[in-house]
Amino acid sequence: MTAGRLASKRGSALREHRYNATVRDANLGKKRQNSAPEQLACAKDFYKTFTGNLQCADATPGWRDRITGVMKPSITSQSTRTAFVLAAALIAAATTLVAQTPSPKKPEAPPQGDPFINKGAERPGAAERRSFCNLGMILETYSLDQADAARLIGENQDGQAFYNQVRELVKQGKARFENVLGNVTQSGKRSALEQIDEVRYAAGYRADLPTDKTPVPTGFLSRNTGDTFEWEPQLAPDNRSCNLVFMIQKIRLRGFENLSDPNQPKALFAQPRFETQRVTSSETVGAGVMQFLGTFSAPPQVQGAEPKTDEKAAPQVKLLFGRLDVADIAVPNPQASQAGGNLELRLSFYSLDRENARAILADIPKPGAVYAALQPLLERHQAKLERLLVLKTSSGLRSTAEEIEELSHLGKTASKPDDKGVSPDNKNDKPAGSYAEFSTRTAGLTFDVEPVLDPNISVVDINLAPQIVRVIGDLKGQPVFETRKISTCLSTPLGEQAFIGTFSPPADTGANMEKGTGQVWLGFVRVNVVRPY
Numbered sequence: 001m002t003a004g005r006l007a008s009k010r011g012s013a014l015r016e017h018r019y020n021a022t023v024r025d026a027n028l029g030k031k032r033q034n035s036a037p038e039q040l041a042c043a044k045d046f047y048k049t050f051t052g053n054l055q056c057a058d059a060t061p062g063w064r065d066r067i068t069g070v071m072k073p074s075i076t077s078q079s080t081r082t083a084f085v086l087a088a089a090l091i092a093a094a095t096t097l098v099a100q101t102p103s104p105k106k107p108e109a110p111p112q113g114d115p116f117i118n119k120g121a122e123r124p125g126a127a128e129r130r131s132f133c134n135l136g137m138i139l140e141t142y143s144l145d146q147a148d149a150a151r152l153i154g155e156n157q158d159g160q161a162f163y164n165q166v167r168e169l170v171k172q173g174k175a176r177f178e179n180v181l182g183n184v185t186q187s188g189k190r191s192a193l194e195q196i197d198e199v200r201y202a203a204g205y206r207a208d209l210p211t212d213k214t215p216v217p218t219g220f221l222s223r224n225t226g227d228t229f230e231w232e233p234q235l236a237p238d239n240r241s242c243n244l245v246f247m248i249q250k251i252r253l254r255g256f257e258n259l260s261d262p263n264q265p266k267a268l269f270a271q272p273r274f275e276t277q278r279v280t281s282s283e284t285v286g287a288g289v290m291q292f293l294g295t296f297s298a299p300p301q302v303q304g305a306e307p308k309t310d311e312k313a314a315p316q317v318k319l320l321f322g323r324l325d326v327a328d329i330a331v332p333n334p335q336a337s338q339a340g341g342n343l344e345l346r347l348s349f350y351s352l353d354r355e356n357a358r359a360i361l362a363d364i365p366k367p368g369a370v371y372a373a374l375q376p377l378l379e380r381h382q383a384k385l386e387r388l389l390v391l392k393t394s395s396g397l398r399s400t401a402e403e404i405e406e407l408s409h410l411g412k413t414a415s416k417p418d419d420k421g422v423s424p425d426n427k428n429d430k431p432a433g434s435y436a437e438f439s440t441r442t443a444g445l446t447f448d449v450e451p452v453l454d455p456n457i458s459v460v461d462i463n464l465a466p467q468i469v470r471v472i473g474d475l476k477g478q479p480v481f482e483t484r485k486i487s488t489c490l491s492t493p494l495g496e497q498a499f500i501g502t503f504s505p506p507a508d509t510g511a512n513m514e515k516g517t518g519q520v521w522l523g524f525v526r527v528n529v530v531r532p533y
Contacts, residue, residue: 132329132491136365144175149317163290183501187235191488196226200478226506253510296320327365341529352383357520371497395453404444
């Protein structure tokens with residue numbers, strides 16, 4: 001091939017290459033012009049997936065320019081475009097995950113007035129006060145002639161006026177002040193007061209013994225005689241009236257009577273006779289005013305003919321009066337918190353005459369009021385400290401103090417003897433009719449208490465149940481146990497002598513040998529904080 005033809009051929013190839021390049025560039029230019037709308041639609045799909053609403057994108061000013069500006073025609077390579085699309089998809093997916101991840105919630109503010117939230121620096125100042133409330137109930141019993149009682153009841157509808165007239169009859173000697181009971185509790189809380197003698201008597205007798213022998217009891221029952229007062233007040237919002245549910249009871253042993261068995265005419269079986277006066281009722285009473293609660297007389301003659309009476313032995317009627325008192329205890333916050341210390345509880349009992357006790361029980365629910373009125377009587381030796389007990393404990397914990405003695409007394413007898421005349425219950429081969437078991441009873445002073453201290457205001461809520469048990473004599477071969485007990489709750493500031501109730505020996509119950517001493521015991525409790533260091 002000649003050199004000319006070779007040069008001409010090379011020139012043709014070069015021109016064809018240039019032409020193909022020009023055509024390729026032109027086609028590429030068209031693709032570039034068409035790629036922008038395609039990438040715009042692709043970007044819109046990604047943005048729609050991310051937002052969930054295309055209208056959100058439309059509402060953003062200049063969103064088309066921003067998306068179009070990203071998709072510039074400078075992206076000429078197909079692999080570059082593919083890489084861009086994948087990168088955009090990854091960025092959109094990562095952004096979606098971040099958006100869907102829940103942000104940590106801010107801690108909620110404690111509700112206002114939540115008692116379990118420690119407000120620290122928001123503790124109220126000394127000028128701010130928080131109120132507590134105690135309720136006290138006084139019961140007084142008077143006896144007078146039935147005719148005088150009927151006249152006074154017919155003339156009086158007002159309880160306080162009726163009470164004043166009965167008190168005038170006491171001064172004139174025409175009425176008798178029988179008893180006074182007092183107790184303190186809180187609104188909505190049940191309280192109980194007992195001043196009783198426990199009578200034990202035979203529940204049955206052996207029937208397999210010879211008729212010429214003294215009957216032998218097979219077991220014993222117990223019956224409480226004396227005074228019981230249970231009540232539950234519900235104070236009205238105005239603090240002037242109260243819905244009172246109460247039960248007042250007095251049981252007395254009238255004596256024993258001998259019962260005979262027709263099959264054993266010579267054998268006499270002693271059985272007790274009891275009389276009961278009880279009032280169970282519910283009524284609305286006003287605070288600070290004496291109320292007439294009803295009669296509280298002995299039962300009429302229920303067996304045999306009515307006894308003949310004369311003017312000197314006119315029938316007696318007992319009248320029952322009650323007064324409800326309310327005491328608001330407003331205590332300022334202390335300068336320093338009382339938390340971190342032990343509680344020292346001082347339980348004390350004082351005895352005094354019944355009339356003097358009635359006179360000072362004028363403001364019984366207010367802590368310190370009765371104790372302050374007692375001090376002049378102590379100075380004049382008209383009152384006496386009978387018992388003192390001190391107990392240390394922690395706030396919110398139940399504690400018990402006992403100063404007791406264990407006493408044994410006769411229990412049930414041996415069962416029916418065998419052919420040899422020996423009871424199988426008697427391991428020591430005692431003859432039939434002997435006592436096979438003994439019972440044990442604790443006597444003395446017991447104090448159950450659960451105090452709860454609010455350290456920010458120095459007020460203590462106390463649930464307490466003091467009790468005294470003692471043996472006062474023997475009746476038909478069985479001991480007579482005297483029991484005095486109060487179960488109640490109240491609020492008191494630290495350091496105050498709070499009156500809890502009367503704690504008197506039972507009046508004439510028919511079982512005691514003292515026939516009622518006329519003495520009234522008053523119980524007090526005081527709480528102080530003692531630092532352990």
